[in-house]
Amino acid sequence: MKKEEVPQDSSNLSKSNLKELCYATDENGNYITALSSGWEPKTIALQNSIEDINERIEQAKSDVASGLASPIVYFMELHKMDWTTLAGYVGMWVWRVKRHAKPSVFQKLNDKILGKYAEAFEISVSDLKKYKGN
Amino acid sequence: MEFIHHQSAHCENGVASNLLKHQGINISEPMVFGIGSGLFFFYLPLLKVNYAPAISYRPMPGFIFNRAAKRLGIKVKRIKFSNNQNAQKALEENLAKNIPTGLQVGVYNLTYFPDEYRFHFNAHNLVVYGKKDDTFLISDPVMETVTTLTEKELDKVRFAKGALAPKGQMYYPIEIPKNIDWESAIKKGIKNTCNDMLAPLPIIGVKGMRFLARSIRKWPVKHGVKKANHYLAQMVRMQEEIGTGGGGFRFIYAAFLQEAAAILKNEELKKLSSEMTTIGDSWRDFAVNAARVYKNRSNKTDVYNSLADELNALADLEEAFFKKLKKAI
Numbered sequence: 480m481k482k483e484e485v486p487q488d489s490s491n492l493s494k495s496n497l498k499e500l501c502y503a504t505d506e507n508g509n510y511i512t513a514l515s516s517g518w519e520p521k522t523i524a525l526q527n528s529i530e531d532i533n534e535r536i537e538q539a540k541s542d543v544a545s546g547l548a549s550p551i552v553y554f555m556e557l558h559k560m561d562w563t564t565l566a567g568y569v570g571m572w573v574w575r576v577k578r579h580a581k582p583s584v585f586q587k588l589n590d591k592i593l594g595k596y597a598e599a600f601e602i603s604v605s606d607l608k609k610y611k612g613n
Numbered sequence: 614m615e616f617i618h619h620q621s622a623h624c625e626n627g628v629a630s631n632l633l634k635h636q637g638i639n640i641s642e643p644m645v646f647g648i649g650s651g652l653f654f655f656y657l658p659l660l661k662v663n664y665a666p667a668i669s670y671r672p673m674p675g676f677i678f679n680r681a682a683k684r685l686g687i688k689v690k691r692i693k694f695s696n697n698q699n700a701q702k703a704l705e706e707n708l709a710k711n712i713p714t715g716l717q718v719g720v721y722n723l724t725y726f727p728d729e730y731r732f733h734f735n736a737h738n739l740v741v742y743g744k745k746d747d748t749f750l751i752s753d754p755v756m757e758t759v760t761t762l763t764e765k766e767l768d769k770v771r772f773a774k775g776a777l778a779p780k781g782q783m784y785y786p787i788e789i790p791k792n793i794d795w796e797s798a799i800k801k802g803i804k805n806t807c808n809d810m811l812a813p814l815p816i817i818g819v820k821g822m823r824f825l826a827r828s829i830r831k832w833p834v835k836h837g838v839k840k841a842n843h844y845l846a847q848m849v850r851m852q853e854e855i856g857t858g859g860g861g862f863r864f865i866y867a868a869f870l871q872e873a874a875a876i877l878k879n880e881e882l883k884k885l886s887s888e889m890t891t892i893g894d895s896w897r898d899f900a901v902n903a904a905r906v907y908k909n910r911s912n913k914t915d916v917y918n919s920l921a922d923e924l925n926a927l928a929d930l931e932e933a934f935f936k937k938l939k940k941a942i
Contacts, residue, residue, distance in 0.1 A: 480864055480890070492727060492873075498757060499622070499885075500620045500621060500755075501861055502622060502861075502864040502868045510864075510868035511888075514757075515742065518853065521850070521854060521900075523846075523907070525850060525854075527842070528846060529848070548682065558734060559721070559731075559732060561663075561733075564733045564774060564776070567774025567778060
């Protein structure tokens with residue numbers, strides 16, 4: 480990549496006035512560093528991921544509303560977590576967290592367990608309990 | 614303490630280079646990357662990351678710095694913690710002794726990152742070089758300038774959970790040799806990379822690329838277009854996002870070969886450097902074409918097959934390249 484080819488597309492970085500460093504060649508073929516404000520293929524790849532996450536959040540919302548999933552699933556998606564990550568934050572096995580994703584099991588959980596989830600999601604236990612998918 | 618921040622393309626090289634420069638060793642980011650054998654490829658379809666097959670363009674976190682340090686004769690101390698208070702105490706003790714300290718952290722709670730970049734990725738690296746009141750002074754190599762994190766914020770990123778959880782890991786050089794044998798370190802780094810990329814294993818190096826190419830052909834039939842496109846988007850993110858790289862890494866490697874050519878007085882490496890630059894450009898073209906596919910803007914009918922062909926061509930180029938590189942040193 481020649482230094483004049485270093486991409487200067489607008490991106491999620493340029494919004495925050497951030498630039499990333501990359502390596503490019505000067506007119507003599509020697510390597511130098513240059514700053515890039517963003518590159519379109521990357522921006523759309525990232526955009527694809529964000530849309531994907533938003534879809535998952537919407538799906539979780541409607542699953543909670545229709546009684547298919549417990550609020551844990553919604554907040555997990557909202558925080559871009561997967562089962563392993565959430566299990567890490569609450570310090571439980573993945574299979575146990577997955578069980579808590581069932582509304583029937585969730586309703587019987589005590590406040591100590593719910594507190595672990597609430598802490599992971601940075602909300603209160605009552606906010607977690609009263610979430611109905613709206 | 615005075616600490617000079619240099620921005621870098623990749624966090625681990627950057628932390629290593631900044632920490633070593635602080636110790637008086639003038640080592641560039643590409644030098645760390647080359648000696649530490651940072652160029653790698655690995656495809657593990659059964660392991661899913663962000664609901665897509667794991668594709669990595671770099672070795673495991675920590676490998677680059679560890680290998681570079683070992684080859685340069687530098688001793689690095691690494692400590693993990695099970696207790697948050699002890700982790701903070703150990704860091705503060707280091708700072709009191711004027712030791713800038715590298716940390717492995719999770720990205721999700723890095724408050725100075727734009728929201729869109731905050732994923733549960735736990736192998737980011739930064740340097741803490743001081744503390745004012747309850748705020749730590751941070752040199753994050755992918756940022757243009759230094760930044761800060763509060764005690765609470767730093768604790769959160771050091772104890773991020775999930776895959777590759779950092780467990781508060783901190784590291785810093787403790788022993789620097791008087792004379793560094795650059796030539797032997799460079800040669801070892803190059804040999805290691807050649808062996809990795811030419812490894813006789815189906816999931817690593819050029820063979821891994823070909824395996825991925827075969828999978829790409831099957832994705833749309835096996836998983837449907839939506840999932841296939843998600844896989845492609847994840848692949849490009851792994852390839853070109855901050856901290857990892859296909860094209861980006863090739864350019865860093867080419868910069869390394871250019872520096873190495875001067876140190877080893879080896880003209881052949883200079884030629885190979887410009888060849889690597891061309892390969893890097895092809896990786897970027899590949900990313901552009903993949904992006905067109907998941908943006909549904911490609912007008913080619915058989916888009917997945919043509920991407921797979923392109924990846925195979927890249928594997929061929931790199932196989933020939935690393936064979937030549939192995940012979941050149």
